[in-house]
Amino acid sequence: MPTSVPLRPVAAPTSLVLLCAALVACAPKVPPVEVAPPPAPSAGLVEVTGMAAKAAPKELLRRVLATAAVGPCYEAALARDPRLYGEVVVRFTALADGRVEGVDVHLSTLGDAAAEACVLDAVRVLPFPGVTTDRLTVVYPFLFTSDATPPEVARALKVRYGLVPTDPGGDSTNPKDETPEGMIYLW
DSSP states (O other), X not given: OOOOOOOOOOOOOHXXXXXXXXXXXXXXXXXXXXXXXXXXXXXXXXXXXXXXXXXXOHHHHHHHHHTOOOHHHHHHHHHHOTTOXXXXXXXXXXXXXXXXXXXXXXXXXXXXXXXXXXHHHHHHTOOOTTSOSSOEEEEEEEEEEETTSOHHHHHHHHHHTTSSXXXXXXXXXXXXXXXXXXXXXXX
């Protein structure tokens, strides 16, 4: 018959406890996520083309795009690279029945294919009821910055889309003063 030996708790050596505490204290801190808010009604870029471009309700477009669940896309990307920042400009077509088709990345400086795909998926499921009686092509930027983003880079991204003045003491000017026919830029 086997005999049982009572187990006694063994204290961890002090050096092991100190090593664990040091490793926890030195672990890299992931900066808080700051997904740039959608452009305010008077600022930001929504490029609209198509037969119904002139009659497109731009405020409705902005409101619907502001509901896109892109925050988790950036949070997951930050987990892979805590210093990641940039923009993902999405181009898509809103149909008369409110569905979206042809969603693609028009421009990206983010450099994370998985995050870009996630942003596209977030836009793909948005409903655009009553936006158009025709096909409406929209180009919209999502800006992604965190506390680790250099301030001058965050500012440059915001200047690009007219969210802050070009010159800190001056007014923002519209670089798209000569808008092509059938295209609308809102700054």
